[in-house]
Amino acid sequence: MKVRVLGCSGGIGGRNQRTTALLVDHDVLIDAGTGVGDLEFEELLQIDHVFVTHAHLDHIAMIPLLVDTVGEARSMPIVVHGSPETLRILRSHIFNWLVWPDFSSIPDRGNPFLRFQEMRVGESAKLGGGRQVTALPALHTVPAVGYQVSSEGGSLVFSGDTAYSEPLIAAINEIPDLRYLIIETAFPDALHDLALASRHLCPSLLALFLERIKAHPEVWITHLKPSRAQTTLDEIASYCGRFSPRALYNGLEFSL
Ligand SMILES: [Zn+2]
Numbered sequence: 546m547k548v549r550v551l552g553c554s555g556g557i558g559g560r561n562q563r564t565t566a567l568l569v570d571h572d573v574l575i576d577a578g579t580g581v582g583d584l585e586f587e588e589l590l591q592i593d594h595v596f597v598t599h600a601h602l603d604h605i606a607m608i609p610l611l612v613d614t615v616g617e618a619r620s621m622p623i624v625v626h627g628s629p630e631t632l633r634i635l636r637s638h639i640f641n642w643l644v645w646p647d648f649s650s651i652p653d654r655g656n657p658f659l660r661f662q663e664m665r666v667g668e669s670a671k672l673g674g675g676r677q678v679t680a681l682p683a684l685h686t687v688p689a690v691g692y693q694v695s696s697e698g699g700s701l702v703f704s705g706d707t708a709y710s711e712p713l714i715a716a717i718n719e720i721p722d723l724r725y726l727i728i729e730t731a732f733p734d735a736l737h738d739l740a741l742a743s744r745h746l747c748p749s750l751l752a753l754f755l756e757r758i759k760a761h762p763e764v765w766i767t768h769l770k771p772s773r774a775q776t777t778l779d780e781i782a783s784y785c786g787r788f789s790p791r792a793l794y795n796g797l798e799f800s801l
């Protein structure tokens with residue numbers, strides 16, 4: 546199994562800044578931020594599943610356009626997986642015939658372009674090829690989850706957007722074969738209060754989080770604000786924990 550980074554920034558701009566999206570092999574997305582827009586039509590056509598961490602725009606922006614672009618050319622619906630709360634938000638506020646058509650009833654309810662699949666924390670989806678995606682508890686301003694993506698070669702955890710979360714730490718510590726941890730750090734320490742209010746992490750909170758992780762995964766940082774990225778990375782480096790977190794970047798590929 547391969548996991549490729551399509552977008553990992555807290556903003557847009559230029560060739561390098563894309564919002565959150567990971568491509569698992571050729572057919573599964575974890576979040577669908579603006580990075581998905583770099584895929585060719587033939588690649589978009591192969592996406593069968595989208596696992597959404599939460600309903601914020603930077604994580605779901607490309608779902609409406611993806612479905613509209615490939616729907617007619619596919620024989621099966623694209624399945625959007627998320628918590629019941631997240632799917633309710635997407636139905637009510639995006640696929641509501643006002644912002645975008647309800648593609649779960651187009652061209653008809655029996656054979657739609659899009660299907661919503663509820664997934665609660667702790668539940669797993671089996672994807673074939675021995676691959677599995679499991680929802681982990683996260684803590685954000687809206688209902689949010691992280692995901693564990695597993696195959697025979699081990700597990701990758703993606704935190705999604707989250708504050709410091711004991712349940713998430715506990716869930717990560719339950720994973721015996723954890724190889725990669727992709728975790729957000731949206732703000733530098735100078736914006737600690739904003740990080741708390743918006744339920745994101747800053748370097749000092751990340752350090753507390755990582756101190757509690759028992760395994761020894763590679764740690765990769767995502768969701769850096771473009772204007773504050775270097776400051777944030779310098780602060781992370783200064784904490785000198787037993788992990789040496791690195792900044793995630795577009796095109797990076799993990800093998801599992
Ligand atoms: Zn968010």
Ligand SMILES: [Zn+2]
Binds near residue numbers: 601603604706768
């Ligand atoms: Zn976000």
